[in-house]
Amino acid sequence: MNPSQFNNLETSGELLIDFGLQPVSNRFLAPDRSSKAPNFPLKLRLSKDSGLIHLAEPFPIEEMKPQYDWLTCFEPEAHLDDMVNTMINLPGINQNSKFGAYSFKDDSTLDRLRNKGYRNTWRIDPELDLGVYDKCANVETYQFSFTMNTTNAMKKKYGMADIFIIRHVVEHSYKLLEFLDAAKNLIHENGYIVWELPDCERALEMGDWTTIWEEHVFYFTSSTFKNLLLSSGFEIVHFESVPYLLENSLVAIVKLSKQFNPISVDSNELEKEIKRAYSFVENLNHRKKIIREKLEKIKKEKGSIAMFGAGHLSIAFLSIADIADLIDYVIDDNQNKKGLLMPINDLEIVGSEVLYTKDIRFCLLSLNPQNQPKVIKNHEKFISNGGTFASIFPGGDKDLLVL
Known part of the structure; x- marks a missing residue:
């Protein structure tokens, strides 16, 4: 690589x-708003x-910043x-x-570290260390300011880290090499970096397009992330894919x-990744067709x-499948979301009482699968009413397709 x-x-x-124009999924709108949710081209490219797999053109940073704190x-x-x-059991720690x-x-x-007696800790301050003063800004903005210049200042302020932890951020990076170099800049020569990120392998294999999110630039599997690390001057000390219902988490030290x-890259591994990417598109298109029908x-x-859950997963499901x-x-x-409009089709967000006050007999669940049993249990009455x-x-x- x-x-x-x-x-x-x-x-x-x-x-x-090419998914065409897609909305910024965090752009919930007030009913009396004068503007519409912005849309930008969403395409995936495959490194042969x-x-x-990665976005061809990430959305503008200033448009992706959340509008609500x-x-x-x-x-x-x-x-x-x-983890x-x-x-804490790594050599030298x-x-x-x-x-x-x-x-x-x-x-x-x-x-967790402090509770175990490891109290020499620090964390980047978005305002003081990155110059990000907007309280609504999140990791989509932080990554753009995480550079060699800002990390040079952090080294002087905090000293070199023995372990630097970065959970669920590298996949957001617009400038991947600069991001990796900035992370390297914060550890001493015998230090470690702990990376954690989504494992997209299962979603790619199953044609699950909800894994595609405009805030995620890269869609890593175990193989592609290992190869990126090895090609970027790292030695892998520990690597695992931790199982979860929605998507596994890759942990690399x-x-x-x-x-x-x-x-x-091993030719057999490369062939497998390329085949998986092509199959993703085939399975996605097939699943879209069957779901609409x-x-x-x-x-x-x-x-x-009805659809239960107003987040980027539900928006991707509806918008990409049209x-x-x-x-x-x-x-x-979520009381903050009630009454707002989704950034697609101006669908109003309502409370779960509509399951009983409106004539609804079918409800899609777009919540994280680990939270779905709780919703089902809380609304057994909906099921007993024929829902x-x-x-x-x-x-x-x-x-949906096996029911």
């Missing part, structure tokens, strides 16, 4: 699929020498105790070691390679269709 190819995403590899994100954490135990971290996504990891030699039939037989016209209600019990819940995600027992 030659990582320098990702300096120009528009020309890296070949066009894999690595198998890595209550918008946030949640990353999987059930594995963090084990912390792995970290002791209770005097210095642990640095990238963002609020790492706070719970730092808490690396240190700087003492003798960096360019590597070539099934929802049209359900709407004809059962009437109104099926928002089949949805009558979008449900979300049906179905998941938008492939593979589970609630999969």
Whole structure:
């Protein structure tokens, strides 16, 4: 793999699929708004020498910044105790070691370290260290200011880290090589970086297009991320894919390679990644067609269709498949979202009481699969009244296409 190819995403590899214009998925609108949600071209490209899939042209940073300070994100954490135990047992690490971290996504990891007596910790301050003063800004903005210049200042302020933690950020990077170099700049020669990021392998294999999000520039698998690390001057100390229902989490602990030699991607692995990418498009197109046909039939037989969950997963599901016209209600019990409009088809977000006050007998679940059983349990009355819940995600027992 030659990582320098990702300096120009528009020309890296070949066009894999063009989704046309897609909305900024965090742009929830007030009913009396005077503007519409912005739309930008969304295309995926495939690097033929690595198998890595990425956006052809990321959306403008200033447009992706959330408009509300209550918008946030949640990353999987059930594995963090084990991850912390792995970290503190690395060679050279002791209770005097210095642990640095990238963002609020790492706070719970730092808490676990401090609870174990590892109290020499610090975390990047978006305002003071990155010059990001907008309280609504998130990692989509932070990554653009994470450079050699800003990390040089951090080194003077905090000192070199023995371990630097970056959870669920590298996939957002617009300038991948610069981001990797900036991370290297914060550890000493025997230090470690702990990377965590989504494992897209299962979604790609199943044609699940909800994995595509304008905030994620890169769509890594175990193979493509390992090859990126090795090609970028890292030695991999620990690597695993932690299983979760929605998507697994890749955890990689690396240190700087003492003798960096360019590597070539295993031809069998490369063939597998390229085949997976092509199959993703085929499965996606097939699944889109079947889902529209099934929802049209359900709407004809059962009437109104609701969708439970107003987030980027539901927006991707509706927009990429061009099926928002089949949805009558979008449900979300987040009080901040109620009454706002989705950035697609001006669908109003309403509370779950509509399951009982409106004539609804079919409801799609676009929540993280680990949260779906709770919703189903809370709304057993909807089911006893003749209602049906179905998941938008492939593979589970609630999969829309297996009901």
